[in-house]
Amino acid sequence: MIKINDLNVYYGGIHALRGISLEVPKGKIVSLIGANGAGKSTTLRAIMTLEKPKNGTIFYKDRDITLEKTQNIVQSGLVLVPEGRRVFSNLTVEENLILGAYTRKNAQVIQKDMEWVYGLFPRLLERKKQKAGTMSGGEQQMLAVGRALMSKPEVLLMDEPSLGLAPLIVKDIFDIIKKINALGVTILLIEQNAKVALEISDYGYVMEVGRIVLEGKGRDLLEDENVKKAYLGA
Template identity: 70%
Template sequence: MLTIRNLNVHYGGIHALRGIDMDIPENKIVTLIGANGAGKSTTLRSIMGLTKISGGSIQYNGEELTMHKTKDIVEKGIVLVPEGRRVFPNLTVEENLILGAYSRKDKEGIKKDMDWVYGLFPRLKERLWQKAGTMSGGEQQMLAVGRGLMSKPKILMMDEPSLGLAPLLVKEIFNIIKEIHRQGMTILLIEQNAKAALEIADYGYVLETGAIVLEGKGKDLLTNDEVKNAYLGDAK
C-alpha cells in the first residue's frame, strides 16, 4: 500500500534519514520506534510532503508521492495526526472536526463520519461546543485523532499519540487505535512507549540515528534482547 525505498533527508549538514526502506501493507498496524532525535517524525513529515527529501522513493499503491503537495497527499487518503495534538484551541470540538473534513464535498458522508467519531469518542460528543484549548491533554488527543479520521483516510499516521498522558488515558488511546484498525484502518504509529506500540503492531521497525537497524513482527521485537535493553526498560 505504502512503500518507502532508500529515503534520505538532509537538514543542512545533518543526514537525518539514511536510506530508509519501509512497507506499510493495507489494514496493518506498523510501528516505528526509536529514541528522541532518531528521525521518526522526519519520516512521517517526509511522507506527507512537509519535509523535503534529498533522495529516494515514497509510493502509494504504485504512485510516486514525492512530487505531490501535502494537500494532494491528504486527498489521496494519507493523514497525519501530529505530535503535540495541534488542535485549534479557539475553535469548538465540532469546528475542529469539521475542519478535518475540509477537502471533502460529501455532506452525508461527513455527517455519518461525525457520528462515527462521536461513537469512538463519547467524551467529544459531550463537549461538542467546548473550545479545544480548554480541554485536558487526553481529550485534545482524542480530538486530534477524530479530526484526522474526518478526512476519511486510508492510512492514518500517528506521531506520539500517548505523549504526556496519564497511564489510564494511554490505555484508552491504544484501545481506540485497536478499534479503528479493527474497522479496517491502516495505521503507521510512532511511539516512545515502545512496549505498548509493539504489543498492538503487526510489524515494527527500529530507527537509530536515521537508519533502520532492526525490523520484524511486533511480537518478535518485543522479545528481542536488543529492543528490550534499549527501549523496554526492565525486561523481566
C-alpha cells in the same frame, strides 16, 4: 500501501534520514520506535511531503508521491495525526471536526461521519461546544484523532499519540487505535512507548540516528534482547 526506498533527508548539514527503506502493508499496524532524534517524525513528515528528500522514493498505493503536494496526498487518503495534538484551540470540538473534513463536499455524509466519530469518542460528544484549548491533553488527543478520521483516511500516520498522557488515557487511546484498524484503516505509528506500540503492531522497525537497525513482527521485537535493553527497561 506505503513503500519507502532508500530515503535520505537533510536538515541543512544534518543527515536526518540515512537511506531508510520500509513498508506498511494494507490493513496492518506498523510501528516505528526509537529514541528522540532517531528520525521517526522526519519519516512521517517526508511521507506527507512536509520535508523534501534529497533522494529516494515514497510510494503510496503503487504511485510515486515523493514530490506530490501535501493536499493531494491528504485527498488520496493518507492523513497525519501530528505530535502534540495541534488542535485549533480557539475553535470548538465540533468546529475542529468540521475542519477535518475540509477536502470533502457532501454535508450529509460529513454529518454522518461526525456522529460516527462521536460514537468512537463519547467524551467529544459531551464537549462538542467546548473550546478545544480548554480540554485536557487526553481529550485533545482524542480530538486530533477524530479530526483526522473526518477526512475518511485509508492510512493514518500517528506521531507520538501517547506523549504526555496518563497511563489510563494511554490505554484508552491505544484501544481506539485498535478499533480504527479493525475498521480497515492502515496505521503507521510513531512511539517512544515501545512496549505499548509493539503490543498492538503487526510489524515494527527500530530506528537509531536516522537508520533502521532492526525490524520484525511486533511480538518478536518485544522479545528481542537488544530491544528490551534499549527501549523496554529490561
